Amino acid sequence: MRKTLILAGLFATAPLIAQSTPQVPGAADPARITGGTYATDPSHTLIEFEVDHFGFSDYFGIFGDATGTLMLDPKKPANAKVDITIPVAKVTTASARLTDHLLRAGKDGGKPDFFGPNPADAHFVSTSVVVKGTTAKITGNLTLNGITAPVVLDTEFKGAGINPYSKKETVGFEAETTIKRSTFGIKTGIPFVSDEVELEISVPFEKVG
Template identity: 35%
Template structure:
């Protein structure tokens, strides 16, 4: 994943996120499954090599942040909300930069993006939980 995160500690509503995920490089640890995920039934990497998320708003919650934005997969854009824990306390990395961590999650409906449409819901559920763990270097 490649991301640009602007985090304003004093006013989180001024924060922004723009992320690009290389779906063509999907690696689940099982080559056969990876090959299926790359087909037009799933991510269609021959036509769409990336998925993107762009924030529209950021708000502070009791447990972290709520980031609302637009998720684009296979050329289809739908609203998505990330529930975020973090940032963690900063630590100095081996690169001598300050690093903070974030954990984010959301649930998407695969049918909204034309993912796995040839599989019945009884075989492949429509709700897909997405978990993201980020280590971010402060610039």
């Protein structure tokens, strides 16, 4: 009898528990997106790079604080425009020694092994967007190390909603691509450190105005 009363009490309070469960503000519902210009939330924008190291392991690093804009028209999603600037000088890895290697000057006045001490920002500008459901292929020009080359981003819509802190309409996307660093004149260590660099991108955009 006691067990029966306990179970009855649990079932009676279950709806109250469900109602009090907090919900995340973003949802993968395209109907939530409104048209306009959006700007990156730099402190939550991350671009991860991954390379193969000697065939033994993969090594990771992160570019943060990317800034830029996204222009969206839900009625004409193929007309979207993306313009992102990435501060290469802020690259970070799990090893202070490796981070220093990426940014140090070349020996005896020679070219740096990787980016060098004062690298210019990288810059991506879209040239076309092909949308399929909640995914898209975004083609654009990436400028890195002073060289511009085309790149295709496989992009997925992650969610939209109101950011509870900024109170702004926010849309989030994730993207991935693979580039060859030799295309951008960064050839040190190939093939021991892979020429292919995998990029994983996570960007929230907040509506402007």
